[in-house]
Amino acid sequence: MLNNKDIIIFGAGPSGAAVARKKAEEGKQVLVLENKDVVAGNLFDYKNDKGIIVHKFGPHIFQTSDEDIISFVKRFANWKEFRHKVNVVIGDKEVPLPINFKSIDILFPDKAEMLKQKLKETFNSDVTYIMDLLNVEDEDLKELGKFVYDNVFENYTVKMWGISSEDIDQSVLKRVPVRLSYDDGYFSDKFQAVPTTGYTEFIKEMLNHENIKLKLNVPVDLLEIKDGKTFIDGEETDKEVIWTGAVDYLFRYSKGELPYRSLKFELETLELDSFQDRAVVNYPADPSMTRITEYKKLTQQEDEETLLGVTTIGKEYPGSYDKASKDFSIPYYPVIKKDGLNPADVYFKEAKNITNLKLLGRLAEYKYKQMAQAISDALDI
Ligand code: UDP
Numbered sequence: 001m002l003n004n005k006d007i008i009i010f011g012a013g014p015s016g017a018a019v020a021r022k023k024a025e026e027g028k029q030v031l032v033l034e035n036k037d038v039v040a041g042n043l044f045d046y047k048n049d050k051g052i053i054v055h056k057f058g059p060h061i062f063q064t065s066d067e068d069i070i071s072f073v074k075r076f077a078n079w080k081e082f083r084h085k086v087n088v089v090i091g092d093k094e095v096p097l098p099i100n101f102k103s104i105d106i107l108f109p110d111k112a113e114m115l116k117q118k119l120k121e122t123f124n125s126d127v128t129y130i131m132d133l134l135n136v137e138d139e140d141l142k143e144l145g146k147f148v149y150d151n152v153f154e155n156y157t158v159k160m161w162g163i164s165s166e167d168i169d170q171s172v173l174k175r176v177p178v179r180l181s182y183d184d185g186y187f188s189d190k191f192q193a194v195p196t197t198g199y200t201e202f203i204k205e206m207l208n209h210e211n212i213k214l215k216l217n218v219p220v221d222l223l224e225i226k227d228g229k230t231f232i233d234g235e236e237t238d239k240e241v242i243w244t245g246a247v248d249y250l251f252r253y254s255k256g257e258l259p260y261r262s263l264k265f266e267l268e269t270l271e272l273d274s275f276q277d278r279a280v281v282n283y284p285a286d287p288s289m290t291r292i293t294e295y296k297k298l299t300q301q302e303d304e305e306t307l308l309g310v311t312t313i314g315k316e317y318p319g320s321y322d323k324a325s326k327d328f329s330i331p332y333y334p335v336i337k338k339d340g341l342n343p344a345d346v347y348f349k350e351a352k353n354i355t356n357l358k359l360l361g362r363l364a365e366y367k368y369k370q371m372a373q374a375i376s377d378a379l380d381i
Contacts, residue, residue: 001031001215001232001233002031002232002235002237002239005030005031005213005239006023006028006029006030006239006240007020007023007028007029007030007031007239007240007241007242008030008031008033008232008237008239008240008242009030009032009033009244010033010222010241010243010245011032011033011041011243011244011361012032012034012039012040012203012207012214012216013039013041013042013043013203013244013374014040014043014203014361014371014374014375015244015361015362015364015374015375016034016041016244016360016361016378017032017039017040017203017206017207018072018206018375018378018379019242019360019379020206020207021207021212022378022379022381023211024211024212025209028211029211029213030212030213031213031215032207032212032213032214033215033218033222034214034215034216034217034218035217035220035245036216036217037217038200039203039204039207040200040203040204041244042057042058042330042332043055043057043060043202043203044057044199044200045060045199046198046200047198048267048269048312050269050307050312051301051304051307052269052295052301052307052312053299053301054267054312054314055199055293055295055298055299055314057263057265057330058265058293058316058332059279059293059295059314060194060199061186061192061193061194061298062191062192062194062195062371062372063084063189063191063193063370063371063372064189064190064376065189065190065191066372066376068376068379069372069375069376069379070191072375072379073375076202076205076206077196077201077202077205078195078196079193079195079196080193080194080195080196080300081191081192081193082192082300083185083186083192084186084187084192084279084280085184085185085186085279086186086278086279086280086282087281087282088281088283088284089281089282089283089284089285090107090151090152090284090285091151093106093107094277094281095107096184097152097176097186097282098176098179098184098186099148099178099179100178100179100181100182100184101116101179101180101181101182102182102184103184104116104144107147108144114140115140115141116180118138118141119141119144119180120180122136122138123180125180126181126183127179127180128177128178128180129170129174129177130148130149130152130165130173130176130178131170131173133145133148133149133178134149148178149165151284152176152282152284153165153173153176153284154284155284155285156282156284157172157173159286159288159290159318160261160318161261161318161335162261162318162320162335163335163337166338168337168338169336169338169340169368172336186280189372194298194299194300196300198299223241223243223250224252225251225350225354225357228350228353229354230354230356230357238356240356240358241357241358242357242358242360242381243357243358243359243364244359244360245364246258246260246363247344247347247348247359247363247365247366248347250347250351250359250364251347251350255346255347255350256346258343259320259321259334259343260321260331260332260334260335260363261318261319261320261321261331261332261333261335262318262319262320262322262325262328262329262331262332263316263317263318263328263330264316264318264327264328265315265316265317266315266317267312267314268312268313268314269310269312270312270313272309272310272311273308273309273311274297274311275311275313276292276294276297278294278297279293279295279298280293280294280298289315289316289317290316290317290318291315291316292313292314292316293313293314293316294312294313296311331363333362333368334363334367334368336367336368342366343366344365344366347366358381360377360378360381361374361377361378362374365377
């Protein structure tokens with residue numbers, strides 16, 4: 001299997017596929033080994049029986065301002081650009097998220113002008129973050145900060161991460177700013193888009209190169225580390241190995257299991273033109289659900305005539321990853337706390353001594369990265 005191969009990559013998600021493509025274009029012979037019977041990892045999507053593209057593992061929007069990454073991804077798919085917008089339900093109101101001047105107008109009609117004026121004067125910027133808003137001196141803004149913290153961040157974060165907003169690494173919360181303008185976009189990147197034929201096809205196209213050999217249904221335990229050396233199917237190898245799976249599994253949990261968050265999705269197909277105003281609506285106050293995605297709004301299929309009168313929604317429920325559980329057996333997110341300590345460091349220390357091994361991607365690097373970052377890191381390896 002390894003004959004004539006220069007690099008062996010474990011995992012055909014975005015990280016594995018991007019690094020495979022890069023090495024293949026450099027003239028290397030690349031072998032990609034994937035445990036599942038499909039590619040794309042947690043980007044996997046499919047067309048359901050109504051013709052709606054469903055993102056099986058949660059809503060994905062590609063966003064970046066990096067020109068090199070934009071050019072790279074455009075080679076493997078046609079993209080429909082759109083500005084992702086999200087609403088959040090607070091009490092009996094549904095307002096744009098990130099909280100912005102429009103949200104403030106709806107939530108506090110009597111005080112909105114005063115609050116917006118004070119926000120502009122205090123921050124002198126287009127954007128701030130919840131923890132900064134909580135720490136201002138002005139009593140009205142402090143109250144606003146407390147309101148946003150209680151109604152948008154705290155419950156959602158406890159559900160999502162199993163810990164309070166105060167204990168999670170603050171870069172996680174900074175993904176959702178507070179905007180001091182009427183800009184109601186969820187992201188601010190120049191390029192925000194979805195591939196017209198879906199992410200699975202995009203990843204397949206990336207892997208479609210004469211120097212890449214892809215094997216599916218490969219046993220997950222094929223790669224083993226023993227005494228600081230790499231073994232594939234029981235044979236020691238000094239070829240370059242790139243691992244994109246969970247780092248604790250690679251070392252067979254020798255230093256303990258790492259915490260991950262997992263997700264469960266409940267899909268429903270409804271006989272409606274439209275279920276909600278936005279592709280994604282968040283429900284911080286719901287006891288267990290975080291958000292609802294209406295897929296045809298996300299995949300920009302709303303205009304397809306065959307989809308009139310039908311729509312598919314996905315309700316998202318987070319939980320603690322447990323490989324033996326029915327609903328939460330897939331690791332999605334590493335849990336990085338505010339203390340700055342990365343629980344995976346014990347494994348990184350061991351991996352560093354194995355010169356032919358590289359860890360790449362969200363699960364292997366134990367890092368909360370989004371798609372463009374995963375691809376950028378893979379191209380930089
Ligand atoms: N968040 C929140 N309330 C919301 C939306 C987000 O508290 O309504 C926090 C939460 O901690 C979440 C983080 O902000 O995990 C990042 O949100 P994002 O929508 O980027 O999450 P992802 O799409 O990566 O799951």
